[in-house]
Amino acid sequence: MAATGTTDTTGITDTTVTADAALVDDLRSQWETTVIPAVGRDEPGRPVPVIELTEVAKTYRMGTQEVHAVRDVSLRIDEGEYVAIIGPSGSGKSTLMNIIGCLDVSSAGSYRLAGEDVGVMDEIELAEVRNRRIGFVFQQFHLLPSLTAWRNVELPLIYAGVGREARRRRAIEALERVGLGERVDHKPGELSGGQQQRVAVARALVGDPALVLADEPTGNLDSTATEDALRLFDELHAQGRTIVLITHETEVADRARRVIRVKDGCVSTDSADGNVGAAISLARTGTMAAVGSTPDLGAAGTVGRSGNGFITGDVGAAGMFDTAGNVGGSGNVGATGNSARDARRKRGPAA
Numbered sequence: 618m619a620a621t622g623t624t625d626t627t628g629i630t631d632t633t634v635t636a637d638a639a640l641v642d643d644l645r646s647q648w649e650t651t652v653i654p655a656v657g658r659d660e661p662g663r664p665v666p667v668i669e670l671t672e673v674a675k676t677y678r679m680g681t682q683e684v685h686a687v688r689d690v691s692l693r694i695d696e697g698e699y700v701a702i703i704g705p706s707g708s709g710k711s712t713l714m715n716i717i718g719c720l721d722v723s724s725a726g727s728y729r730l731a732g733e734d735v736g737v738m739d740e741i742e743l744a745e746v747r748n749r750r751i752g753f754v755f756q757q758f759h760l761l762p763s764l765t766a767w768r769n770v771e772l773p774l775i776y777a778g779v780g781r782e783a784r785r786r787r788a789i790e791a792l793e794r795v796g797l798g799e800r801v802d803h804k805p806g807e808l809s810g811g812q813q814q815r816v817a818v819a820r821a822l823v824g825d826p827a828l829v830l831a832d833e834p835t836g837n838l839d840s841t842a843t844e845d846a847l848r849l850f851d852e853l854h855a856q857g858r859t860i861v862l863i864t865h866e867t868e869v870a871d872r873a874r875r876v877i878r879v880k881d882g883c884v885s886t887d888s889a890d891g892n893v894g895a896a897i898s899l900a901r902t903g904t905m906a907a908v909g910s911t912p913d914l915g916a917a918g919t920v921g922r923s924g925n926g927f928i929t930g931d932v933g934a935a936g937m938f939d940t941a942g943n944v945g946g947s948g949n950v951g952a953t954g955n956s957a958r959d960a961r962r963k964r965g966p967a968a
Contacts, residue, residue: 665732667827667859668694668717673726675712675882686712688882689726694861696827699854701862701873709882711832714863718751718830719743731827748776752821756833758813760805766792767801770820777824791819795849811842818849822858829853831862835869847872 675687687709694700704710715721716728719735722743728735730750738746747753752773760769770788779787792801795815805813814834821829831850835843847869854860854874862873870876878886 664696666693666695666729667698667731668692668861669727669729670716671727673716673723673728675709675716675721676724685882687716687723690882690884691726692877692884692887694859696859697854697857699850699860699862699874700877701864701870701875702877702879703864703867703870704879705865708879710863710865710879712882713879714830714832714861717828717861718753719747748773749824750827752824752826752829754814754817754821754829754831754834756836758805758817758837760813760816762805765802765804766797766808766816766819769805769816770823773820773824787823788819791823792816794822795819809842810838811845814838814842814846815849818846818853822853827859829858829860831860833864834862835864835866843869 670690670692673687673690673692674685677684677686690713702710702713712721716723717730719730719738722736730746733746733750735743735746761772767785767788770791771784774784774787789798789801792798792815795818797812797815797819800808800812805816808816817834818829821831834850835846838846850860850862851872860873862869864870876886876888877884
């Protein structure tokens with residue numbers, strides 16, 4: 618590989634890098650043997666993930682037969698991510714949701730929720746962590762028809778032992794956050810389907826949970842109310858909330874920033890894994906980690922987010938490859954994980 622440098626009037630060196638298919642294959646090999654095994658491993662200074670599943674499995678017994686609903690799922694979801702888990706009926710997504718929501722326990726593997734080992738908890742502790750750490754939004758709104766909106770929203774706080782005045786204040790604040798500040802005294806029958814879903818979301822948020830877990834939240838809504846609900850989830854994501862949405866609808870999943878597809882109890886695809894190898898993506902700045910160096914794993918499993926260019930120069934700043942090869946720009950080597958051997962160079966050989 619050869620590199621040449623030129624200096625502009627600002628004194629900044631523009632390093633251009635000549636790379637060929639053999640180099641990219643070598644980089645792929647190094648990352649697959651050194652970076653990928655490190656993904657998901659706790660490192661000093663790396664934030665604790667909200668969800669960390671390690672080789673989780675769930676097996677049910679039906680008479681003499683065993684049904685493997687979830688098979689060896691390893692998954693990390695960091696704070697602030699908006700993730701959709703999608704799959705057809707019988708794919709295992711509902712079982713996976715139940716495990717994530719502490720409504721069921723795994724048969725094997727480990728699950729940590731915001732750093733807490735769920736596997737060692739008894740039923741009382743699981744109930745406490747559900748109330749304290751998770752805000753649930755269900756397909757059926759599960760609103761009590763005899764209670765006003767704010768009374769429905771305050772229910773988790775009653776179980777948490779919060780005082781009456783604090784409950785009312787926090788419930789009204791939660792309703793205001795979802796745009797229902799003028800409907801706090803309305804009962805469910807006086808609200809539209811979309812408004813009822815917003816009450817359910819406010820109830821999920823009122824305890825300030827680490828995770829918002831939504832199970833088919835648009836399943837009972839018409840198209841207008843569905844768009845309203847999805848816009849609300851967009852707003853919550855923009856506020857930094859961690860959201861996991863379970864759905865079988867592609868158009869709903871596509872609103873999330875990360876899509877995990879489940880099939881036959883396994884994670885079949887994860888949009889976070891679409892780059893080189895498995896669970897990594899290159900820096901958003903379009904830079905690559907130095908060859909032979911220890912990559913900087915970012916909060917969401919990205920490599921080199923603060924990003925050194927490999928060797929000495931930034932690939933992408935120099936615009937070396939077009940979008941077919943995607944080195945730079947989005948920072949991917951092949952949008953679908955392909956090497957750059959099929960890429961076409963934007964500029965000619967370096968002098």
